[in-house]
Amino acid sequence: MSKAILEVKDLYMYYRTTKGSLKAVDGVSFILNRGETLALIGESGCGKSSLAKSLIRLLPRNVAVFRGHIYLDGKDIMKIDDSKFRRTVQWQRISMVAQAALNSLNPVIKVGKQVAEPLIVHKGVDIKEALERARKVFSLVGIPTVFADRYPFELSGGMRQRAIIAMALIMNPEVIILDEPTSALDVLTQANIMNLLKKIKKEASISFILITHDVGLSSELADKVAVMYAGQIVEFNDAESFYSSPLHPYSQKLMASVPTLRADRTPEYIPGSPISLINPPEGCRFADRCGLRMPVCSKEPPLVSLGAERYVKCWLYAR
Amino acid sequence: MSNDTLLTLVDLRKWYRMKRGIFGAVQYVRAVDGVSFNLRRGEAISLVGESGCGKTTLGRTILGLERPTGGKIIFKGRNLADIDSKGMARYRRQTGFVQQDPFGALPPFMTVTRILEEPMIINKIEKKERRERIHRALTEVRLTPVEDYLKKYPHMLSGGQQQRLVIARAMILNPELIIADEPVSMVDASVRIEILTLLRELQKRHNLSIIYITHDLSTTRYFSEWIFVMYAGKIVEKGLTNELLKNPLHPYTRSLLQAIPDPDAKNRFMIREIPPGEPPSLVNPPRGCRFHPRCAFAKKGLCDEKEPSEFEAGKGHLVSCWLYADAEK
Numbered sequence: 001m002s003k004a005i006l007e008v009k010d011l012y013m014y015y016r017t018t019k020g021s022l023k024a025v026d027g028v029s030f031i032l033n034r035g036e037t038l039a040l041i042g043e044s045g046c047g048k049s050s051l052a053k054s055l056i057r058l059l060p061r062n063v064a065v066f067r068g069h070i071y072l073d074g075k076d077i078m079k080i081d082d083s084k085f086r087r088t089v090q091w092q093r094i095s096m097v098a099q100a101a102l103n104s105l106n107p108v109i110k111v112g113k114q115v116a117e118p119l120i121v122h123k124g125v126d127i128k129e130a131l132e133r134a135r136k137v138f139s140l141v142g143i144p145t146v147f148a149d150r151y152p153f154e155l156s157g158g159m160r161q162r163a164i165i166a167m168a169l170i171m172n173p174e175v176i177i178l179d180e181p182t183s184a185l186d187v188l189t190q191a192n193i194m195n196l197l198k199k200i201k202k203e204a205s206i207s208f209i210l211i212t213h214d215v216g217l218s219s220e221l222a223d224k225v226a227v228m229y230a231g232q233i234v235e236f237n238d239a240e241s242f243y244s245s246p247l248h249p250y251s252q253k254l255m256a257s258v259p260t261l262r263a264d265r266t267p268e269y270i271p272g273s274p275i276s277l278i279n280p281p282e283g284c285r286f287a288d289r290c291g292l293r294m295p296v297c298s299k300e301p302p303l304v305s306l307g308a309e310r311y312v313k314c315w316l317y318a319r
Numbered sequence: 320m321s322n323d324t325l326l327t328l329v330d331l332r333k334w335y336r337m338k339r340g341i342f343g344a345v346q347y348v349r350a351v352d353g354v355s356f357n358l359r360r361g362e363a364i365s366l367v368g369e370s371g372c373g374k375t376t377l378g379r380t381i382l383g384l385e386r387p388t389g390g391k392i393i394f395k396g397r398n399l400a401d402i403d404s405k406g407m408a409r410y411r412r413q414t415g416f417v418q419q420d421p422f423g424a425l426p427p428f429m430t431v432t433r434i435l436e437e438p439m440i441i442n443k444i445e446k447k448e449r450r451e452r453i454h455r456a457l458t459e460v461r462l463t464p465v466e467d468y469l470k471k472y473p474h475m476l477s478g479g480q481q482q483r484l485v486i487a488r489a490m491i492l493n494p495e496l497i498i499a500d501e502p503v504s505m506v507d508a509s510v511r512i513e514i515l516t517l518l519r520e521l522q523k524r525h526n527l528s529i530i531y532i533t534h535d536l537s538t539t540r541y542f543s544e545w546i547f548v549m550y551a552g553k554i555v556e557k558g559l560t561n562e563l564l565k566n567p568l569h570p571y572t573r574s575l576l577q578a579i580p581d582p583d584a585k586n587r588f589m590i591r592e593i594p595p596g597e598p599p600s601l602v603n604p605p606r607g608c609r610f611h612p613r614c615a616f617a618k619k620g621l622c623d624e625k626e627p628s629e630f631e632a633g634k635g636h637l638v639s640c641w642l643y644a645d646a647e648k
Contacts, residue, residue: 037587043509044507156597158597186369186370187369187534187575187578188369188575188593188594190578191577191579191591191593194580195590195591195593213507213509216537216579216581216582217580218582219580219581219582219584219587220586220587222584239584240584243582244584254509255582257512258508258581259511259537259540259541260537260582261579267512267541268512269509269511269512269513270509273479
């Protein structure tokens, strides 16, 4: 058994728009190891949610380009056709807690039944057993099992978020994508959910991809960090190196823009705004906002490998 | 009361009437339940709390958008309850509001010019003056070159630009008090600092008073002189920003601070201590201290019986918690 559970190689996903194709995911490669969490961070519109949707193949109709390799446990799942993907991979081996998921529960179905539903639909488990399994997952995510017989409106925001996480867990997936899992929650509830995810990560050996724009929050789970900018991963690093000394100039600015409670420094914002993903110019996409710009930056920067599972897409590090 | 006090709240209450069914008993949602404080000219207060703690209602009540159920709002020495409608119109000119959702706060069918002009037309400001003020306001919020923005509609602006336009509108009548209700929660993390820095600059330049309502403690530190922490309709702790962050006293404030992660690779090995349960219903808040059912330090027979008064635990550092009853000097 290899260390990697998910390996993404040269993944491209473009949307078709009236103004031309929008390069939301533009040549992305990374490795997710078993039992590890990869945090995918970046500003809104950088393509992080599109990348997530590509991995679980929940794509809208206006996809123009979708190619590359996604190896799940060594097998390229890009070669599987849509209907088989839906039957065998989607929600079952890779599942997702979507953004603003709080409102995605059906208001007229009891929570327990909603959580059990994937088992009934995909695995043909009978209702009684499925509900029993749902109760077990409920106790894992810290929902009192009696709540299985309640409707979503009877649950608080934190409890509903736990139910959604239970739903993602019930099929025993190998990879769970968490897309801004706590963005709608209060500070204390958010910390509570993060505690829960830490516990699940430890006990259930599931690999997570955590998507967020909150750098502080990402450090709650991340073993590895991928920084995304304008459709590309510009830095891939382990948590220890990343949070203490990020490599890419963009990562450094992103880190400097984080307001902190404990460290004594004034946050600085990043001037300018990201470039359009429709016809992005050649060369480094961050160059216009970068304080360390060099003449060579008008050419596409190389991926510079800095040891095992660390790389940065920047001319500063090229020899 | 010193001369430079702009706004004073005395035991302010805002209760909403609620009736279930036709014969149901009348109940009250105590959204704001006895809030008192002083705000000086040129100072910023961060009002921090979780959703449903009443912080937005408090902001709206101060602005005059809600009628208080009890208590006083004293602005420049005059009780708002005593002033007539003309006085109220003047009060509205002297206060500005920056809403949470900039897109929702801007009429989609109006251009930038029209949006900024509207409050000035209502207040009968001359056309020439209007032009000048629009120009100045847009320059101040850095929507420049101004000419590029005048004819744009809100949807043509990015989230950060929309929020800056909302700030420009709030500033256009030269107010003395700005209430900013979660001004950055809907914009991107990297834009947040830019907007807050801008608000801070405007505050310094015009000697404005700001009430910055937020759930995010980590942004308060650079943008306000004071932090007031609100829980279940009451302010439980007040202190100078740095003092409160370094030395939080109320158990609720402590857990709020404990819950916020700074970027650090060690966080992932740490389980945070979070008080159990949820904030109480504001219809039937617990007796005594409203935090006592979740508090690890609650004393039986005291915290669940008697409401704590405000104790002074340090200079200007006030905390409503029985733990500090002896600390008072």
